Amino acid sequence: MKALVDLRNAVISNPLRRLAKPITFELNPGEHIALVGLNGSGKSTMIGMLTGAFYLREGSLECNFKTDSYKAYKIVNFNGAYSTTEFPYYYQQRWHSFERENSVTVASLLDKEMAVSEKWRSELYELLDIGRLLQKEIITLSSGELRRYHIAKALLSAPELLILECPFIGLDPPTRKMLNEIMILVSEKLKICFVLTMTEIDDLPEVITHVYFLKEGACSEKYSREQALALPKPSVENSDISDLSFLKKEAKHYNLVVQMRNVTVAYESKVLFDKMNWTVKDGQAWNITGPNGSGKSTLLSLICADNPKAYSLDLTLFDVKRGSGESIWEIKKHIGYLSNELHSSFRDNLPIIDIVSSGMTEGYISQTTPNQARDRAILLLHAFQAAHLKDRLYMSLSSGEQRLVLLARSFAKNPDLLILDEPFQGLDAVNRAKARSIIETFFSLGGRTLLFVTHFPEELPSIIDYTLNLRG
Structure with missing residues (x-):
């Protein structure tokens, strides 16, 4: 069986995104992968490589989706906790209600998204507790509510691959638990594969089957979930007191x-x-x-x-x-x-x-x-x-x-x-x-x-x- 995404010995031509060595990554059907690394380790660069956002100077990227690539995957990035691309956003806009006379609601935006079925739309709204958000204006949502909106929008069409950058950003503990359960459900019911980025492995979602570790622009070999969790965890020493x-x-x-x-x-x-x-x-x-x-x-x-x-x-x-x-x-x-x-x-x-x-x-x-x-x-x-x-x-x-x-x-x-x-x-x-x-x-x-x-x-x-x- 061919890999869903196969990146081999890849090097990009972006001087601002330098890699320590060529990157190799493989996602097979039924797998769910976490990319784990500290801030600035290369996780966002890796996502860009997997989605074809960067020109490869060396190596190859092969995707074997059932539909056109641009329809086959969706991305919910880090800033999906903070803003939306449906309209221009400026600081303080959320609080200036007099400028929101023509602002759109959550329902009006989600209604434009194709769903695999209306039954799935209703079920997804219930799973993510979207119902109580539908009549709210999009710019009035809290960061946690906005994150749920973006995830619902991405899941409506049941993409073959869903990429979530820092999936738990902005979510309170009950909503984190909800998202964990939803990822398991849609992976089983709709055969969606997940690629997540995380800064540490402690909160590894149950759905994850494999892990790649990134450090200073270098990518590790592929570990199974069990192997990754068994590795020694890096200690976080008490920081030296800064001179202020x-x-x-x-x-x-x-x-x-x-x-x-x-x-x-x-x-x-x-x-x-x-x-x-x-x-x-x-x-x-x-x-x-x-x-x-x-x-x-x-x-x-x-x-x-x-x-x-x-x-x-x-x-x-x-x-x-x-x-x-x-x-x-x-x-x-x-x-x-x-x-x-x-x-x-x-x-x-x-x-x-x-x-x-x-x-x-x-x-x-x-x-x-x-x-x-x-x-x-x-x-x-x-x-x-x-x-x-x-x-x-x-x-x-x-x-x-x-x-x-x-x-x-x-x-x-x-x-x-x-x-x-x-x-x-x-x-x-x-x-x-x-x-x-x-x-x-x-x-x-x-x-x-x-x-x-x-x-x-x-x-x-x-x-x-x-x-x-x-x-x-």
């Missing part, structure tokens, strides 16, 4: 960093917050948690001055009540921020040193000179052990590397309030440990407040001392 002394400053003290009084927010008849009262004081570190769609990102958009609903609410930020004449930039100059929406909309194809230094002056006139901003960017990149990326263009990085760079950028203005919305999405264990250490060290400098969103307690920095649990 360059971020020391005279602390500004606020009585109220955030205060919400009787705040009610609703979208499309769904009430997210009903007479909510919440106070964040100077120096506190909060974990904000809750299932997909519970309103975590909406809450943060009010604080970051991204959501126009804030003007009608009883909301105080940095001891100043909203609507009292302050500009949004007077608020933003205090805040360092990373979120899925920011990652999705960030498309400035500049050198990484410029990307990080731009976080120092974003949105307001700073006394900082360009050289001072670049000097701080270099120090931050060294702290995140990413200085080797400083001259690379942003769009040439892997999605995980982009996430790390944007995380470094959130520290650039030495903020009084650091807001991190699922900051570790797409980061491997090494980079998560390093980032957690940096957050803890930054907080120990004093005069900082932290709001941290995650679905997973093991990701929390040790300095967290308060929790806000949203239920939507």
